[in-house]
Amino acid sequence: MEHVYSPKENFKEISRKTGKACVCFNLRKTARLLSQIYDQALKPAELKGTQFSLLMAVAGQDNTSIGKLAQPLGMDRSTLSRNAKILEKKGLLTIEEGEDRRRQSIKLTEKGTSVLRRALPLWEGVQESLAREMGEERLKTLLKDLQSLSQWLKSDF
Amino acid sequence: MEHVYSPKENFKEISRKTGKACVCFNLRKTARLLSQIYDQALKPAELKGTQFSLLMAVAGQDNTSIGKLAQPLGMDRSTLSRNAKILEKKGLLTIEEGEDRRRQSIKLTEKGTSVLRRALPLWEGVQESLAREMGEERLKTLLKDLQSLSQWLKSDF
DNA sequence: AGCTAAAATGTGTATATACTTATATTAGAG
DNA sequence: CTCTAATATAAGTATATACACATTTTAGCT
Numbered sequence: 001m002e003h004v005y006s007p008k009e010n011f012k013e014i015s016r017k018t019g020k021a022c023v024c025f026n027l028r029k030t031a032r033l034l035s036q037i038y039d040q041a042l043k044p045a046e047l048k049g050t051q052f053s054l055l056m057a058v059a060g061q062d063n064t065s066i067g068k069l070a071q072p073l074g075m076d077r078s079t080l081s082r083n084a085k086i087l088e089k090k091g092l093l094t095i096e097e098g099e100d101r102r103r104q105s106i107k108l109t110e111k112g113t114s115v116l117r118r119a120l121p122l123w124e125g126v127q128e129s130l131a132r133e134m135g136e137e138r139l140k141t142l143l144k145d146l147q148s149l150s151q152w153l154k155s156d157f
Numbered sequence: 158m159e160h161v162y163s164p165k166e167n168f169k170e171i172s173r174k175t176g177k178a179c180v181c182f183n184l185r186k187t188a189r190l191l192s193q194i195y196d197q198a199l200k201p202a203e204l205k206g207t208q209f210s211l212l213m214a215v216a217g218q219d220n221t222s223i224g225k226l227a228q229p230l231g232m233d234r235s236t237l238s239r240n241a242k243i244l245e246k247k248g249l250l251t252i253e254e255g256e257d258r259r260r261q262s263i264k265l266t267e268k269g270t271s272v273l274r275r276a277l278p279l280w281e282g283v284q285e286s287l288a289r290e291m292g293e294e295r296l297k298t299l300l301k302d303l304q305s306l307s308q309w310l311k312s313d314f
Numbered sequence: 315a316g317c318t319a320a321a322a323t324g325t326g327t328a329t330a331t332a333c334t335t336a337t338a339t340t341a342g343a344g
Numbered sequence: 345c346t347c348t349a350a351t352a353t354a355a356g357t358a359t360a361t362a363c364a365c366a367t368t369t370t371a372g373c374t
Contacts, residue, residue, distance in 0.1 A: 029232075
């Protein structure tokens with residue numbers, strides 16, 4: 001790969017190439033677009049896609065700490081902390097000091113549970129649309145590739 | 158798909174399932190992680206991955222407007238406007254009024270060009286690592302699926 | 315017990331992102 | 345030519361995100 005990138009004119013071509021090939025760009029772009037679809041679909045439950053995911057994660061790990069949650073979400077602790085605070089303000093979860101007073105204990109509230117229950121069928125609706133559009137097979141491949149990629153990113157890099 | 162989601166206990170199982178299956182969550186998660194890799198790699202050029210992409214887009218479409226740029230990037234105009242302003246402040250591009258004084262004309266500066274030139278081999282380095290790790294084939298499939306998905310999201314939904 | 319290192323989180327700051335609303339400018343109907 | 349509708353963008357607001365640094369609390373060594 002011994003290119004020489006000099007004259008400004010060449011950038012037109014290079015730009016096209018990087019746009020097509022850049023995994024980061026294409027991943028972010030698709031995530032941007034898809035997030036809007038999920039947000040739209042979840043509107044009746046007054047949740048955004050990201051908030052749905054966070055609530056679900058809390059539901060699955062009831063009563064854990066910020067750090068324990070952040071790990072599998074591949075998210076910085078500070079990010080998680082702030083996102084959680086928004087849901088706390090909405091009354092969907094509680095954040096309290098645990099035994100170890102460094103650790104915060106996060107729990108779903110009743111309201112949080114019922115919001116999740118309302119959101120679930122909405123989420124399934126989008127998922128099914130996607131499956132219909134892409135086909136089960138490709139969807140499965142996509143998910144698998146995303147998961148193995150993020151697995152690798154967390155461990156090796 | 159006629160589930161009954163009621164008792165709180167079931168949410169543990171549902172949480173696991175949604176976490177595995179949610180395209181939006183997995184896309185965002187991978188994008189988060191991968192963005193950090195690109196940001197890290199581009200540090201010597203003092204660029205973040207997103208800024209690299211934006212600069213490249215400008216290089217490919219020199220002298221267009223915000224709106225024209227936003228379209229293929231799948232990005233809201235207001236987002237693009239703000240992201241561009243940061244690069245303008247760094248002296249990497251200029252934003253000026255065009256003929257039509259509603260339209261802003263965006264151009265790469267000399268400095269912007271030279272920063273891109275410095276960044277390009279860094280970008281290639283990450284790309285090659287990814288290709289080595291995932292294998293050319295899977296990488297190609299991933300890119301193709303992302304692109305057709307975002308294509309669909311922009312048109313149909 | 316007392317001090318130091320490790321652990322968990324929060325805060326400050328900066329960027330990325332979209333939606334809604336406001337503003338300015340042009341184009342088009344009459 | 346004038347008023348109105350369409351176009352392009354900016355600004356206000358809220359969320360999502362990470363990194364560096366500060367704070368608090370626990371654990372472990374001596």
